[in-house]
Amino acid sequence: xxxxxxxxxxxxxxxxxxxxxxxxxxxxxxVMNFVxxxxxxxxxxxxxxxxxxxxxxxxxxxxxxVVVALVFFxxxxxxxxxxxxxxxxxxxxxxxxxxxxxxxxxxxxITYFFGPLSAGFPIPEYLRGRVAIGEFGFPVYRAAIIxxxxxxxxxxxxxxxxxxxxxKVRAAVSNRHMAENAGVNVPALFSVLFGIGAALAxxxxxxxxxxxxLTPSYALTFLVLVLLIVIIGGMGSIAGTLVASLVIGILxxxxxxxxxxxxxxxxxxxxxxxxxxxxxxxxxxxxxx
Amino acid sequence: MTRxxxxxxxxxxxxxxxxxxxxxxxxxxxxxxxxxxxxxAVMIMVIFAMSIDMVLGFGGINTLGQAALYGAGAYAAxxxxxxxxxxxxxxxxMVGAxxxxxxxxxxxxxxxxGDDLTVLALSIVVAGMLLEMANTFEGITGGFDxxxxxxxxxxxxxxxxxxxxxxxxxxxxxxMFLVQLALWRIVASPFGVMMRGIRENPDxxxxxxxxxxxxxxxxxxxxxxxxxxxxxxxxxxAEFVSMDVLSFQVSATVLTVVIMGGLGRIYGAFVGAVIxxxxxxxxxxxxxxxxxxxxxxxxxxxxxxxQRGILDIALRIVAxxxxxxx
Numbered sequence: 001x002x003x004x005x006x007x008x009x010x011x012x013x014x015x016x017x018x019x020x021x022x023x024x025x026x027x028x029x030x031v032m033n034f035v036x037x038x039x040x041x042x043x044x045x046x047x048x049x050x051x052x053x054x055x056x057x058x059x060x061x062x063x064x065x066v067v068v069a070l071v072f073f074x075x076x077x078x079x080x081x082x083x084x085x086x087x088x089x090x091x092x093x094x095x096x097x098x099x100x101x102x103x104x105x106x107x108x109x110i111t112y113f114f115g116p117l118s119a120g121f122p123i124p125e126y127l128r129g130r131v132a133i134g135e136f137g138f139p140v141y142r143a144a145i146i147x148x149x150x151x152x153x154x155x156x157x158x159x160x161x162x163x164x165x166x167x168k169v170r171a172a173v174s175n176r177h178m179a180e181n182a183g184v185n186v187p188a189l190f191s192v193l194f195g196i197g198a199a200l201a202x203x204x205x206x207x208x209x210x211x212x213x214l215t216p217s218y219a220l221t222f223l224v225l226v227l228l229i230v231i232i233g234g235m236g237s238i239a240g241t242l243v244a245s246l247v248i249g250i251l252x253x254x255x256x257x258x259x260x261x262x263x264x265x266x267x268x269x270x271x272x273x274x275x276x277x278x279x280x281x282x283x284x285x286x287x288x289x
Numbered sequence: 290m291t292r293x294x295x296x297x298x299x300x301x302x303x304x305x306x307x308x309x310x311x312x313x314x315x316x317x318x319x320x321x322x323x324x325x326x327x328x329x330a331v332m333i334m335v336i337f338a339m340s341i342d343m344v345l346g347f348g349g350i351n352t353l354g355q356a357a358l359y360g361a362g363a364y365a366a367x368x369x370x371x372x373x374x375x376x377x378x379x380x381x382x383m384v385g386a387x388x389x390x391x392x393x394x395x396x397x398x399x400x401x402x403g404d405d406l407t408v409l410a411l412s413i414v415v416a417g418m419l420l421e422m423a424n425t426f427e428g429i430t431g432g433f434d435x436x437x438x439x440x441x442x443x444x445x446x447x448x449x450x451x452x453x454x455x456x457x458x459x460x461x462x463x464x465m466f467l468v469q470l471a472l473w474r475i476v477a478s479p480f481g482v483m484m485r486g487i488r489e490n491p492d493x494x495x496x497x498x499x500x501x502x503x504x505x506x507x508x509x510x511x512x513x514x515x516x517x518x519x520x521x522x523x524x525x526x527a528e529f530v531s532m533d534v535l536s537f538q539v540s541a542t543v544l545t546v547v548i549m550g551g552l553g554r555i556y557g558a559f560v561g562a563v564i565x566x567x568x569x570x571x572x573x574x575x576x577x578x579x580x581x582x583x584x585x586x587x588x589x590x591x592x593x594x595x596q597r598g599i600l601d602i603a604l605r606i607v608a609x610x611x612x613x614x615x
Contacts, residue, residue: 029406029410033406035406035409035410090596091351091596092351092405092406092409093345093351093353093409093544093548094592094596095592096353096409096541096544097541097544097545097548097588097589097591097592098588098589098592098593100537100541100585100588101584101585101586101587101588101589101590101592102585102589103585104581104582104584104585104588105581105582105585105586105589106585107581107585108579108580108581108582108585109582111578111579111581112579112582116578220537223413223417223537224413224414224417224537227410227413227414228410228414230410231403231407231410231411231414235406235407264421264425265418265421265422265425268414268417268418268421271414272399275399275403275411276399279402279403279407280403280407
């Protein structure tokens with residue numbers, strides 16, 4: 001019983017991390033029709049940002065997360081404005097080559113500055129250890145991640161479904177030209193959306209070091225998993241991304257505990273089963289195609 | 290998505306237009322006897338690039354998982370030697386082709402049902418899954434250490450693979466010729482005409498009764514066989530299979546090679562492969578640990594500035610010069 005509990009609990013934490021990292025890519029692919037394979041590089045950049053701030057400069061954990069989020073919001077918005085925006089109508093292959101080029105360059109740059117070995121930093125005292133509730137001991141760090149992921153999901157839902165900005169986003173998604181004619185500044189909106197996605201990925205990447213580790217190949221290692229989540233969830237669907245992330249997180253964890261021989265295989269089998277059943281993903285979002 | 294109307298337009302020219310490629314190979318053979326491995330690498334890349342030409346330039350299928358098919362061929366040829374003890378090279382290539390085709394046919398059923406972006410992402414996922422599989426069953430594949438113990442029998446029982454790569458070079462040239470002939474024939478066939486129609490307007494072709502999914506699956510399978518041959522050839526000439534044959538980098542690289550050379554041009558694969566392999570050889574010797582940076586920069590520059598390929602740029606410059614002189 002308690003094994004099952006820990007499998008689900010750890011799986012939820014991993015799933016929430018995957019959700020925070022992936023949600024921006026799902027929006028980019030579903031809404032802007034842009035395959036940004038460099039999305040994983042944002043997550044890796046966030047991780048190394050924290051290694052630098054907390055590990056080397058001794059800045060506090062929470063302030064560092066905020067700094068990383070702000071920096072990558074700016075990086076994402078600037079990249080979108082200067083480069084990516086001009087490729088929204090290009091062939092997906094062009095987009096892919098360009099962004100994978102950025103991934104390889106960032107891997108080489110990280111190797112140059114931080115070395116090829118795995119990096120990390122001590123998490124603060126108050127996030128270590130366990131809290132006992134009843135017979136179960138909850139690892140504080142993972143519990144905090146689950147709460148944070150839930151808050152992010154709730155905020156995204158509230159903003160998109162219940163605010164004016166959210167209404168503008170939805171309008172831009174369902175009919176870009178009509179929204180522009182009605183006075184919505186779609187390019188600026190997309191820049192901000194892209195920036196938020198990048199910031200979330202950076203924060204998710206930073207939080208994930210403690211659980212999955214960090215090496216310069218991080219951006220490539222997680223690429224396949226992240227793409228899989230986007231497709232299973234349905235491109236452009238935030239709810240779908242959440243469901244797919246949690247399912248994959250829990251399944252991955254269960255696989256490691258129960259069938260260590262099968263490796264990551266379970267996930268792929270599940271993914272193929274889902275896609276045979278629903279080729280457009282579990283909850284296909286309002287996508288632009 | 291951008292259309293590729295100029296690619297494989299049906300007037301690819303006579304087959305003897307390929308002659309200079311083989312003349313160049315012959316010159317290389319006698320001029321650089323110490324660099325034959327490099328030449329073999331170029332020709333394997335040309336064959337692999339032609340498989341992308343088939344699937345993408347001709348079939349219009351956006352794939353970024355060609356490593357799955359290449360790797361299937363490479364491992365199949367390796368397994369045949371190591372576990373079945375069958376070391377005859379020609380049948381080894383056939384087994385590689387079959388392995389690539391089978392993987393393409395099975396995975397294609399899943400991949401090709403989606404729209405453009407889904408096809409792209411799923412092709413990456415399939416290759417990722419095979420890589421994971423190779424890693425999981427390391428008892429069979431050798432895992433990170435690679436598959437060793439491959440010892441090919443002489444070609445036709447006469448020409449043994451030698452240390453300088455002379456036999457490998459000629460063998461690769463012969464295989465390249467056959468694959469090129471096959472590509473050229475398929476493009477010009479009635480089947481090829483139907484494929485062009487599907488590439489340019491799938492909805493319209495479906496309306497006039499073309500089985501779009503099955504035709505695309507057929508082209509993907511043929512491309513898989515070509516990629517499998519390239520993989521098997523790599524195994525036979527290197528007498529070793531590295532797990533890297535399934536890596537994402539392989540898929541991205543071959544795509545870059547084709548786009549750089551010019552998608553759907555008969556010389557595209559050749560020009561792209563020569564430039565890429567020489568560039569890699571030079572840069573990787575210069576600073577192996579930062580080779581990724583230059584590879585990434587190459588991808589980026591090709592994507593941003595060379596979407597139609599170097600040949601297209603060269604032809605436009607020639608056209609401008611002619612107009613200038615006239």
